[in-house]
Amino acid sequence: MKSSLAVFALGIAALIVQGALARTLSPPWCPDFAWLIVVGVGLRWPTFLSGIFLAVGLGYAMDLLSGSLMGQHALLRILTFLAAALAARQLDLSGGLPVGIFVFAMTILNGVLTVMMLSFFVGVNWPGMEVAGVALAHGFVNVLAAGPMIRLVERVLGRFSDEEVGRRAPLSLGFDRTGLV
Amino acid sequence: MMPFGVQAIEIDRSDAEEDAPGPEPADKLMGDFVRWLLAPLVVVALILLTTGSMVVDRRALAEGGRDLPWWQGALLEITAPVEGIVSAPVGGVQWFYANYVDLIGVRTENRRLTSRIAEIEAENLQFREALVASGHLGRVASMRDEVEIPMLPAEVVGLDVAPWFRSVLVDRGSVHGVEPGHPVITHEGVVGVVTATSGHAAKTMLLLDRQSAVDALVQRSRARGVIRGIGRDRLEFEFVVRGADVVAGDEVVTSGLGGVYPKGLRLGRVSELREAGGRLTRIAVIEPAVDLGQIEQVFVMLRRGPQMDLLYRPNRPEEDLDGPVSVSSQPPLDVGEAAESDATEKPQ
Numbered sequence: 286m287k288s289s290l291a292v293f294a295l296g297i298a299a300l301i302v303q304g305a306l307a308r309t310l311s312p313p314w315c316p317d318f319a320w321l322i323v324v325g326v327g328l329r330w331p332t333f334l335s336g337i338f339l340a341v342g343l344g345y346a347m348d349l350l351s352g353s354l355m356g357q358h359a360l361l362r363i364l365t366f367l368a369a370a371l372a373a374r375q376l377d378l379s380g381g382l383p384v385g386i387f388v389f390a391m392t393i394l395n396g397v398l399t400v401m402m403l404s405f406f407v408g409v410n411w412p413g414m415e416v417a418g419v420a421l422a423h424g425f426v427n428v429l430a431a432g433p434m435i436r437l438v439e440r441v442l443g444r445f446s447d448e449e450v451g452r453r454a455p456l457s458l459g460f461d462r463t464g465l466v
Numbered sequence: 467m468m469p470f471g472v473q474a475i476e477i478d479r480s481d482a483e484e485d486a487p488g489p490e491p492a493d494k495l496m497g498d499f500v501r502w503l504l505a506p507l508v509v510v511a512l513i514l515l516t517t518g519s520m521v522v523d524r525r526a527l528a529e530g531g532r533d534l535p536w537w538q539g540a541l542l543e544i545t546a547p548v549e550g551i552v553s554a555p556v557g558g559v560q561w562f563y564a565n566y567v568d569l570i571g572v573r574t575e576n577r578r579l580t581s582r583i584a585e586i587e588a589e590n591l592q593f594r595e596a597l598v599a600s601g602h603l604g605r606v607a608s609m610r611d612e613v614e615i616p617m618l619p620a621e622v623v624g625l626d627v628a629p630w631f632r633s634v635l636v637d638r639g640s641v642h643g644v645e646p647g648h649p650v651i652t653h654e655g656v657v658g659v660v661t662a663t664s665g666h667a668a669k670t671m672l673l674l675d676r677q678s679a680v681d682a683l684v685q686r687s688r689a690r691g692v693i694r695g696i697g698r699d700r701l702e703f704e705f706v707v708r709g710a711d712v713v714a715g716d717e718v719v720t721s722g723l724g725g726v727y728p729k730g731l732r733l734g735r736v737s738e739l740r741e742a743g744g745r746l747t748r749i750a751v752i753e754p755a756v757d758l759g760q761i762e763q764v765f766v767m768l769r770r771g772p773q774m775d776l777l778y779r780p781n782r783p784e785e786d787l788d789g790p791v792s793v794s795s796q797p798p799l800d801v802g803e804a805a806e807s808d809a810t811e812k813p814q
Contacts (some may be wrong), residue, residue, distance in 0.1 A: 304624035305553040312629035352631030356519025399630045409676040
């Protein structure tokens, strides 16, 4: 519970910093720190249910501070969390490069889904090239910010959680039920 | 005391009983099934919840915006002031840059503006003369006194945190009289419209947002069209080609017909003309009158257009249609044309 609250507070702080940074940086070049925290939660969080509720909470907070429809970012955060949790189980995302590639791909997907939702709910059309340009730039800065943000989530988990921190891969770590190697 | 061998055999038997897969109790099976089902159920429920929120929000926006529920409002109440504080150092750097570094070349700019003011004053004098001659000046002045629109100064405390949307957060909310649907302007022109409010904060959708569309007209030729945001720092003015006279450099203002903005507020200037793809319409690229990436102080027009009230509050008593009582108010800018339009839109 403490770790969930701490990460939620971290997400709100990230949103506030993002809002302040948006004054100086062009919107696509401003890293999405709060989204990266959700990616970090998906990759490293030990329990599924608290992780997904955390992702939804941070998504709604983002919706409040953004011009999106209420629930739009929350829905996208659910998908991001599920994708990250699945990737953490199926892929080896322990290194910087694999995480970078994953974050880049997810940023592009996140952007495309945002635009598709806007088209569906509001009837707004975006030129494909423009979407690609914004998503690529945003993907690039998100990759740069991904490492520190995921490490931050790990540190908060390590500080507050009693449970094991690290990858949730169902691989043998060299221990069995009796504690023998 | 049993013989050693017998005891050993009994221990072995009990181990075998523990390991044997016997029939599990129904409660345990049900518990496992519920646990197995819980995660997918929660995911589906959350997806339905968020999609439902989007539908409700879309409907509320179509009706002019919404007051946020208490839990959303509380989060906005906390984040808006903090965001203002966090933004302060960034604002300080920008202020320093604007006030000192940007002063290079200010002498030339000053000379240019001084001569421009002289030109405008001369032009203004001619217009006044013409108005006096036609007897309109007195009527315009009395109309302005009657329907002056109260305006509330507000500070921009945060910009949109997502690259796909263009909105800002201002530090005035429902306790100050701000309501969804109120136009937000600066002395240079239109900024956007309030879409959601909490007690002490309001979310404003900028003109640049792709969801924004404003009925507009060219000030010189009165050609009408719709101005849309395209997500970047330019707007698009789509107008019907037939009979329209639009050239680069034309000023585009609000037409007052959309129901949100009063007539005559500056939207921007035509920078280029483009084909729209169809034969009936063309598109003019508009440079916004306000630098929407750098706004710090804005004014919320506390009265929504009477057309909006007529559209969305059909059962409201007629006397209420005059709008809210003035909350603040010395109007900080000249809203002569806006006031004139408001008078003409008012139900008689």
